[in-house]
Structure formats: C-alpha cells, structure tokens
Amino acid sequence: MTIEVRNIVKKFGSFAALDNVDLKVGDGELLALLGPSGSGKTTLLRIIAGLDWPDSGEVFFDGENALDHGASERHVGFVFQHYALFRHMTVFENVAFGLRVQPRGVRKSEDAIRARVKELLDLVQLDWLADRYPSQLSGGQRQRIALARALAIEPRILLLDEPFGALDAKVRKELRQWLRSLHQEIHVTSIFVTHDQEEALEVANRVVVMDKGRIEQIGTPGDVYDNPATAFVHGFIGESIVLPVEVRDGAVKLGGRKLDIVANGAAPGAANLFVRRHDMQIGPAGSGSLEGSVQHVRTFGPIQRAEVALCGSEGKTVIEIDAPRDRELRTGETIGLQPRRYRIFAAPE
C-alpha cells in the first residue's frame, strides 16, 4: 500500500504543528520520521492513522482518500510508545481484540481467531505468555504484544509512534534489529516516529527529517548523513562542528582570515561552515587553513576526541574533533586543521 500526504496543515492554537507537509511513501517501505520533539512527526503519524484530523490537506492510501474514513475504518495498525495494552485482558485477548470486534459478517470463527492469535504470538516469539496480563510483562514484551495486536487485523499500513522510546538502551537495540527483520518478513508499508537518529538510520529504508512542522529532507540513511540538505539536518544528524564564516566573491572567511576551501555556490553573506568531527584533517602546525592548540584529549575505542582551541578567531572558539588513534595528539600541541568534507549553509537571519 502506498501513502500520499498532500499539503497537510495542522495548527494547535497559533502553533503550527504541521506546515504544508507533502510526503509519498512507497509500497513495502520502512520509513522513519525523525525530528526533535515538537517537530510535528507524531502529529503527522496520527493524522495518517486517523487519530487526528488536519486543518487542511489530503491523505491518500493507494490513491483513495483516507480522510473519508475514521481510525476504525482505515485498517491501520498503530503501536503506541506506552504500549496502550488493555490491562484487564490477557495477552491472548489483547491480540484477539481486533479480530473479535470485526463486524459479524466478516468476523472469523472462534477457531480461526485462536489460530491467528497463536500464529502472531509465535511471530513475536511470545506464545508462552498468552495467559498473562500485561502488568506481568516487561516493557520489551509489552511492546512486542502491542505489535502483535496491531498486526492481528492484517493492517494495510503499520504505524509506530516512538515504539522503543520507553525501553532501556539494551532492549531498544534488540528490538530495533528485530523490527527490521520482522519488516523483511511481513513487508507491510510501515512508518515509525523517532527522535533517536541512530534508530532511524539503522532501521529505516528511508528517513524523513522534520523540524518545526516542516520536512527538511527525505533520503536514505546514507544520504541524510552524508549529504544533509539543510543546516538543521547537518546539525541534527551526527555530530557537527559549526563555525560562523563569511562568504564573499566565492571565498570563505573565518574571522577575517581566508580559508582554503571553496564556497560551493553558497550565497554571499554570513554563513555557517559545517564539518563532521571526523572530517577534520589533522596536520602539523601551519599545514591547514585552520590552526589550534589541543586542550584536552580523551581516547575511547578506535578514536581519540580532542578539544581544540582555534587560533586567530576573535574570542575563544573551542571545537571537538575525532581523530584516529594512529596520530597521537598531546595536550598543548599546536596542530593544523583542514576540513576534508564540509557544507556551507547561509546563517539564519
């Protein structure tokens, strides 16, 4: 099932939760909506599910207007951050709920329902918990049951709202991989919301980065990381060094000093230079367009992270860079720095 969202606007009072959002999701995709809190990602998900209604705009499922139908008629599986399991029902009854409330004509026989629930509990590998109540399960188990419950109705689309947000780091990691392999198995068009970039980049086929009710970039995980379209995306995904620069006549200046990099078509005027921490080439003093003294070095795993105070900039600018372990950095040492890969975005007014 494909999803198409057109010109969605949703306001809460004077706050624009969604500001003219367009999005197309292909059949069988596993898409992540990534953004900080308040970026509108959950609102967009809830509108697709029919739990919220846009002020204007359209939503189509396979070309058919979804806004004509309420949540209960859309056949959309929804997984909540806090599980939202029915606590007065056993795990079995929770999963069976969607099958039991089907209209009489469509409803499966009791035997068929039992078989289907069994099948789903097997799929989420929790068949041994069928007779328990939700309060007796761990967070990770509850979320898998919530997923089984959503899948029971054979949804055309699966929507997950911060599905792993309430879980601890280890369980979250396990469930991420599990979700991806589950998606490969059942192949239903899925969208999940997260504020965790690692989660989005690791699980999704495509990532939609949102901020302040707008879509900043849509792309593969590699794309949004390597070729961020906007300053926001560069700053939000991955760690970035941000330096205020001035672009004039194709030259880039930092604190009046010309840097040995090209403006790449950035508009003249105040701008920000974005460099990934590991994209700073380190050389002997005087070797790059930037120079700084190492103030502090920490090593962990294969990298060393150094705090470097840039020379020649007004005030004191300290940046953090990551360098491989083979080039030992010492506190107090003066080094030359040259951005290997970088992006320049006009400074916000």
Place this chain on the structure above:
Amino acid sequence: MNGVPRRRSTLPGFGLTMGLTLTWLSVIILIPLAGLFLKTFDLSLEQFWGIVTSRRTLNALRISFGLSFLAACVNLVMGMVVVWALVRYRFPGRRLFDAIVDIPFALPTAVAGVALTQLFAQKGWLGAPLAELGIKVAFTPVGIFIAMVFIGIPFVVRTVQPVLLDLDVEIEEAAASLGANRWHTVFRVILPSLIPAMLTGFALAFARAVGEYGSVIFIAGNLPNVSEIAPLLIVIRLSEFRYADATAIAVVMLLAAFIIIFAVNRLQRWAQTRIPAH
C-alpha cells in the same frame, strides 16, 4: 553481641501505629457493636425470632434494603453518566457541577429531607405536576427512594471519577485503530477497567442508603408496613423503651449489611485480580 540483632524496618513506627489502630478501631467500632450483640441476649431465642419475623420488622427491613438496592442501582447508572460528562468533556460550568456533586455529602440530612419534602409535596414544584400525572412521591416509598438516590450519588461519582481520569486515552485510540466502534470501545475496554471502582461506589451508596435516617423520615410518611424504614423502627422501639427489640432489629440490619458489603468486597477483589493496577 548477645543474641539476634534487632531487625530494623525502614519504615519506623509500626508498633505505635498498629497499637493505636487496634485501640482506636476497638473503641470506635468493635466495642459498640459488641455491646449491641450483648444487649440482644436479654431476649430469649423465641423472643428474638418473634421480633425479627414480625410483619412490621420484615416490612421495614424489606423497604430499607430493597429501596436502597434500587437507589444504588440508579445511582450507579446515573453516577456513571455524570462521571463521564465531568471527566470527558469541557463545558462552561463544569467546575460548578463538579462541586454540586458533593452537596449531598455536606448538607445536613435533615435539611435535605425538608427540602425534598417541600419539593415533592403535593403542592411542591415537582410534587404538583407529578400529582397531576397520578404519581404521589412525598409520604410514599417513592419518596424514600428519591431521598436515597439523593444521598447516594456522590459515592459513585467520587469513587469512579479518579479512575476514569487516570484511564489513558491511548487505550481508546488503540481500540479504534483495531477497528472497534464506540460501542465496543465503551463496553469492552472502558467499562471493564472501571468495574472495581464501580462496585466500590455501588457498595458505598448502598450502605449509605440503608443507614440513612435524617433525610428519609421527613419524606417517607412513615406508615408502618408501607413507608417505614428499619432505622426509624429502631428509633420508635427505643422511644418506647423496648431496648431489646431495638437491638434485635439493629443486629439483623448489621448482619445483612455485613453480608452484602462482604459479597461486594469479594466481587471487587475478583475484579481487581483481573485488572491489576498497571
């Protein structure tokens, strides 16, 4: 170094509070009840049986418990409607209505009795139109029933309200996304979650109605066998200095109330094991 070290609880004061609790409950509840039972031993078994099974006693008990049960049922249904409106919707005057619910708690029962009697008397604001329809409220069992409904409603509202407030809206959204219509959502998801609180509210409203005296006697008319409640019969016996008779009726009321409260309590336990809190 000598013997087992004293175990220290992290919560201090167990001995003190437990001692006070037992003493207090004994003085306030258990000793008066024991005295009640002891007093009935002034009667022989036949005498006791005779008093308890006399027509007037049986009728008074039937009126008290029967009407209280009916009133509690009505309160349960209407209380749920009130709770739903107060919790789920935002409307002007909501806080005022919320406060109004507490009036039967706070109002002296005699005042309530007088007010209801005025209202439902044959020339009262509501009594007159009802009389034209041929319905007599004041000085009939219907009046007793109305007084009992009046004093019982806050119990249902106040016990169910916090539980409904606490109920996550997400579970309704989950139900909707699974294809449930409103009917299914209400009857399969919301109400089952509220059952323990509803049972508590019902039991409290019922118990209060059985014990209610002040507001009922004004409106009841107090005709023996027709509109005479058991507490009133006890008072009448006391004023006739027939203390043993009074206590015999009291003991029966006590036992009945105890059995009913116990049964509701069991039901509630059973419901709660099925719906553990989080």
